[in-house]
Amino acid sequence: MAANTKQSARLANGMEDTPRGRLLAAAAHLFRVKGFERTTVRDLAQEVGIQSGSIFHHFRTKEEILRCVMEEVIHLNTDRLRGSMDGATSPQEKLLRLIKAELNSIVGDTGEAMAVLIFEWRCLKEDSQKYLLELRNHYERIWLNVLEEAKQQGLLAPDRDVVVLRRLLGGALAWTNYWYKTEGKMDIEQLAQQSLYMVFGDGQ
Amino acid sequence: MAANTKQSARLANGMEDTPRGRLLAAAAHLFRVKGFERTTVRDLAQEVGIQSGSIFHHFRTKEEILRCVMEEVIHLNTDRLRGSMDGATSPQEKLLRLIKAELNSIVGDTGEAMAVLIFEWRCLKEDSQKYLLELRNHYERIWLNVLEEAKQQGLLAPDRDVVVLRRLLGGALAWTNYWYKTEGKMDIEQLAQQSLYMVFGDGQ
DNA sequence: CATTACCAAGCAAGCGCTAGGTTTGTAAAG
DNA sequence: CTTTACAAACCTAGCGCTTGCTTGGTAATG
Numbered sequence: 001m002a003a004n005t006k007q008s009a010r011l012a013n014g015m016e017d018t019p020r021g022r023l024l025a026a027a028a029h030l031f032r033v034k035g036f037e038r039t040t041v042r043d044l045a046q047e048v049g050i051q052s053g054s055i056f057h058h059f060r061t062k063e064e065i066l067r068c069v070m071e072e073v074i075h076l077n078t079d080r081l082r083g084s085m086d087g088a089t090s091p092q093e094k095l096l097r098l099i100k101a102e103l104n105s106i107v108g109d110t111g112e113a114m115a116v117l118i119f120e121w122r123c124l125k126e127d128s129q130k131y132l133l134e135l136r137n138h139y140e141r142i143w144l145n146v147l148e149e150a151k152q153q154g155l156l157a158p159d160r161d162v163v164v165l166r167r168l169l170g171g172a173l174a175w176t177n178y179w180y181k182t183e184g185k186m187d188i189e190q191l192a193q194q195s196l197y198m199v200f201g202d203g204q
Numbered sequence: 205m206a207a208n209t210k211q212s213a214r215l216a217n218g219m220e221d222t223p224r225g226r227l228l229a230a231a232a233h234l235f236r237v238k239g240f241e242r243t244t245v246r247d248l249a250q251e252v253g254i255q256s257g258s259i260f261h262h263f264r265t266k267e268e269i270l271r272c273v274m275e276e277v278i279h280l281n282t283d284r285l286r287g288s289m290d291g292a293t294s295p296q297e298k299l300l301r302l303i304k305a306e307l308n309s310i311v312g313d314t315g316e317a318m319a320v321l322i323f324e325w326r327c328l329k330e331d332s333q334k335y336l337l338e339l340r341n342h343y344e345r346i347w348l349n350v351l352e353e354a355k356q357q358g359l360l361a362p363d364r365d366v367v368v369l370r371r372l373l374g375g376a377l378a379w380t381n382y383w384y385k386t387e388g389k390m391d392i393e394q395l396a397q398q399s400l401y402m403v404f405g406d407g408q
Numbered sequence: 409c410a411t412t413a414c415c416a417a418g419c420a421a422g423c424g425c426t427a428g429g430t431t432t433g434t435a436a437a438g
Numbered sequence: 439c440t441t442t443a444c445a446a447a448c449c450t451a452g453c454g455c456t457t458g459c460t461t462g463g464t465a466a467t468g
Contacts, residue, residue: 062424
């Protein structure tokens, strides 16, 4: 249940070049390690080497920083998820690609921001939640399309609910943020294979 | 990603009879809805109808309240998990019972405290984390014993890692706290069945 | 007459955020 | 080249408020 030992705080390539980007990257890291509430604007300022008041030249409120971190990571990973399926034809192949992509989002370079997205959700104002929920729905739609395709081809038991399946699988993958260590024995490839068992079982 | 519409804040039977128990039940509820940091001792006092200072007659610090909530829910649910297997013989039957028991913990009367256990973990001091982690290990041991039994009987593919399986399954079940609604179409029984697919697949 | 449960009042520290001034980088105008 | 202009980035200082928690006392129970 401890934080992963090493995860880059990067949200997107080249993001650290702009002051705003450096703040977002540092925020993703601190929000992950300490939580949004326990992270003060003074903590964040110290992390990037400026004074606390200077933050509000770039963001209007502390909550806006959180919202931007989440927005960036959803956009980035939605693009990655779409791109991961390029060239895949069978539902099995597509699903394995999706699982690998989501695992990389969660345990890879965007892992901290993904954890923030999950655990600091309640710290957002209601309208921010509404806006981000819409972005998340686009992400989930990609998954559901593939799972429905698999079911139509008879790859899943008839009484299996694809929406529930996606939610169970999503939970299983999100949870890896808690325990999976990149430097351990098992690599992402193997973990993805173990995860795929949860969809198709042994007789894939 | 919204909170469940209705979950009792009860942690254990008869707990609300003592002032301390009433505080813990209210704390579990508020910590779940607002988060530990955003819940003030004044919020908590108002919920049980006393003054904020009076809280510290029952608990030394706010963090101690959180630790007690978590400790209670782990103890209670470890007992429930053990008891759920009474009379079950086959690994399949045992696993279905375990899944049902854990689902009931998560979406039932201890749901709020379980969510607190998951999401407010970082708010604990290090020694509290260490202590509670030990209690959690006892809980996880029950699961692993059954999964290892299933594997020894050849019910799982040879290359399947039972520790990883438990973690994936645990994540899937924990996640239900986010989305499952008791008053929806699907009941716990059906949800447990869908979850069991993740262990044994279609050809159970 | 000790124990338990509580209240009333408030302290010291920390919080997000603001106001007003200073530095720095860039580029057109002279 | 130098000067002028200007915006972006940042600093200094601190305001107003909330926070967890303390203190010293009261009321009821057995």
